[in-house]
Amino acid sequence: MSKLNISKDFTIEDIHKIREYNSERRKNYTTDELISDIEKSADKAEKRINELRKKTVAI
Secondary structure, eight states: OOOOOOOTTOOHHHHHHHHHHHHHHHTTOOHHHHHHHHHHHHHHHHHHHHHHHHHHHHO
C-alpha cells in the first residue's frame, strides 16, 4: 500500500484516492476491526472540525 497523497486543492480525484486507500487498507479487517477503525477516524475528524469552529468564532 502506497502513501496517501492529497492535493492542496482537494479535488474529486482526492476523494477517489482516499476511498481506494481506505478500501485497500481495510480489505482484511473483521467487522469489529472495521467499525473500530471508522469510529476512531470519525472521532478524529470531529475533533478537528470542532477546533476549526472555535478558531472561526474567535476571529
